[in-house]
Amino acid sequence: MVSDNISKQVIKYWKIFALLLFCTVLTVLAVYVDFDVEGSIAGGIFIGLTIAVFKGYLVAYNFMHLNDEKPMVYWIILVTLVFFLILLFIPVIWESTLVGKY
Amino acid sequence: MDIKIPYNEDLRPDTGLYNAKLGIWLFLASEVMLFGGLFSSYILLRAGASVWPPIGLDGQSVAHLLEETIGLATFNTVALITSSVTMVMSWVSLKMKDISKFKMYMWITISCAIIFLIVKYFEYSHKIHEGFIPAHDTYMALYFTMTGLHVLHIIGGLFVLVYFVMPDGIKMWDDEPIRFTNRIEVFGLYWHFVDLVWIFLFPVLYLLN
Structure with missing residues (x-):
């Protein structure tokens, strides 16, 4: 039972890893998109920081075990x-x- | 007389944590404030600048160099994220009592940290060679301070990582496996925090300019 739980956890960690890599690619791609917010880069900053916050949440919640503290x-x-x-x-x-x- | 330090395996009834875990979370809280002060400075300086990154006294801006280094910084982000997952996997390996897998994941984590530092070395030397030193403008001052502090955390962590796979560090596994597993968990929290800081430094310093 315990080893079953650990195996599930391992699969989850690798899925989170893949999601983090995907988000990294999204962050870089967002730089090249013109969000056109009143001629400023405010849209890009908002999107970039939102993705960063989401990535931070994934690391803290899963890798730092904040889901069960x-x-x-x-x-x-x-x-x-x-x-x-x-x-x-x-x-x-x-x-x-x-x-x-x- | 052999005195056993209390609560390094058992949970304290008042906090619900073993002592090292409480200690690392308090330490990380102080780290949040340390980096928070720098992020706060970044907001203040950026909000007050008419052009970002600013133009230095030599009439040049680092903007063109930043575009060149996005690839390197992305590569470093992947290296740190990989090191984070291998760090948590090394802890899982100890939970499964598989010491050889633990060593393998720890060595991968160490390799990722070394790769990160090598890439950073090339990035720093390229910028310094082009004349973009910390005194060039406020962006460069922030860039070197924030990434430099982060690099110091990586170097510090690297020493601890290497210690855990050396005979002196790993011998605790034979006598006190639970305590050793707790040590790895506590160090893992530190390492994930270092990754977390980079997750924010990457867009703030390289992409959103």
């Missing part, structure tokens, strides 16, 4: 994510407070 790990990740988002939004807050001042 103890509550303590989820708490650590949650607190980290909150501070990480604050850190990422500091430049946005910084920029918005400067607008119109100089």
Whole structure:
């Protein structure tokens, strides 16, 4: 029974590997597509980062076993994510407070 | 007197984890903030630039070189993703008590890490040879800082990977197989995190310019 479960896990890991490779190809191809968002590359950035987030989710959920972890790990990740988002939004807050001042 | 360190195999009743696992997750939390600070700087500098990548004092931009290196960076992405799956497979091999498969997957992981570093060496030397050093512009400063920090993580991980397949590292398997399996799981978490960081560095630094 245990070895059956492990065999299923192994198949899943290789499927995730194939999916990650496919997503990598998609990310590279997205560079050459003109998403035409008001003459900027905002569309490309959105698509590229969305694929990166999906790939990150695949690695964390499957390879780092976040699909089956103890509550303590989820708490650590949650607190980290909150501070990480604050850190990422500091430049946005910084920029918005400067607008119109100089 | 032989003192046994507690909770390196058994789960602590309060956390539900063995100690090393709690330790690595706290360490990874600090790593998220370390790289997070750099990503935050990237957003700030990019939002404030009229052209990206910026034009340096010599009137040149690294944009044309980046297009040339997309192939190398994609190859490196494949190398790291492969190393991630072989890392998790080496842990599965220990769960199945197959030490020869464990060694095989560990050596593949080591090879992928070495390939990544070799490609990075060629990439760095090409850019430096063309005059695109960290002082050239803010993009190059960020590029070398972020990828350099990531490379340091790969080098550090490589030492640990090699230790685990050397006689000194692997001898724990004979005496304390559960503890050794836990060590590989904990190191695997670190290695997947390094892969995770690259998954974001790749589009941010090479593609979305």
